[in-house]
Amino acid sequence: xxxxxxxxxxxxxxxxxxxxxxxxxxxxxxxxxxxxxxxxxxxxxxxxxxxxxxxxxxxxxxxxxxxxxxxxxxxxxxxxxxxxxxxxxxxxxxxxxxxxxxxxxxxxxxxxxxxxxxxxxxxxxxxxxxxxxxxxxxxxxxxxxxxxxxxxxxxxxxxxxxxxxxxxxxxxxxxxxxxxxxxxxxxxxxxxxxxxxx
Numbered sequence: 001x002x003x004x005x006x007x008x009x010x011x012x013x014x015x016x017x018x019x020x021x022x023x024x025x026x027x028x029x030x031x032x033x034x035x036x037x038x039x040x041x042x043x044x045x046x047x048x049x050x051x052x053x054x055x056x057x058x059x060x061x062x063x064x065x066x067x068x069x070x071x072x073x074x075x076x077x078x079x080x081x082x083x084x085x086x087x088x089x090x091x092x093x094x095x096x097x098x099x100x101x102x103x104x105x106x107x108x109x110x111x112x113x114x115x116x117x118x119x120x121x122x123x124x125x126x127x128x129x130x131x132x133x134x135x136x137x138x139x140x141x142x143x144x145x146x147x148x149x150x151x152x153x154x155x156x157x158x159x160x161x162x163x164x165x166x167x168x169x170x171x172x173x174x175x176x177x178x179x180x181x182x183x184x185x186x187x188x189x190x191x192x193x194x195x196x197x198x
Contacts, residue, residue: 003093004130006070011121014196015078015113018121021061021071021085026054028082029073032106041140042104045168060087060102067091074105074118083109086118088126090136097134098126113196119153120192127185134181141174150178154188 008020019025033039033047047053063069071087084105091098100122105114126132137155139146151157155178163172180188 001096002131004091004096004098004132005093006088006091006098006130008064008070009125011072011125013117013121015076015117016121017075017077018072018086018118019075019082021057021064021073021087023054023057023061025073025082025085026050026057029053029057029085032081032083032109033104035107038104038107041143041146041173042102043165043167043173060085063089069102071102072122074114076109076114083114086122088122095134096130096132097136098130098132099136099138100126101138115149116153116192116195120189120196123153123180123185123192124189127182132182134179136177136179138175138177141176147176153180154184154191155180156184 010020011018027050030047030050030053033053036046039046044056047056060069060071064071068091069087069089071085073082074084074086076083086103087101089099089101100119123135126135137150139150141160158177158179160174160176162174164175165173167173
């Protein structure tokens with residue numbers, strides 16, 4: 001079986017456009033990321049200044065250069081600005097799998113169609129274009145809202161990796177893992193399309 005080949009791409013929906021992340025997004029993302037609650041469960045510190053955001057973007061682009069990640073800016077079409085970020089990570093070319101993660105949005109865009117459509121675009125590309133067998137997602141065990149959102153996508157909860165990450169404040173985070181398999185994608189796709197149509 002041919003290994004995955006994951007390259008930068010733009011994915012466009014009705015509400016958002018996922019663009020390859022660049023330093024050009026730093027100003028918009030700095031504005032979007034001002035609410036400290038966005039970073040509470042993230043394994044990187046709060047982004048308070050444009051310099052902080054530029055350093056974070058540079059780190060994401062470095063990870064991309066190593067082949068394990070592909071970061072996107074989430075551009076809101078109606079508001080004409082970047083309002084968050086997401087990425088493919090832990091890309092496993094030989095095993096035809098990857099993770100969708102590192103996702104965050106400005107506070108006004110949380111609990112809107114933004115997350116549903118972003119995940120739909122990423123999942124559709126992963127399964128239908130890249131040919132993934134498995135896509136995984138994870139979240140902080142404390143983040144019950146995120147767990148509920150992942151379950152609403154149709155992902156299956158697999159279990160908890162205990163104290164697998166050390167957070168910027170020193171907290172030993174446990175992570176809940178979920179997955180969607182290629183065979184499950186048609187049902188997940190139908191569910192997401194129904195939600196977006198509503």
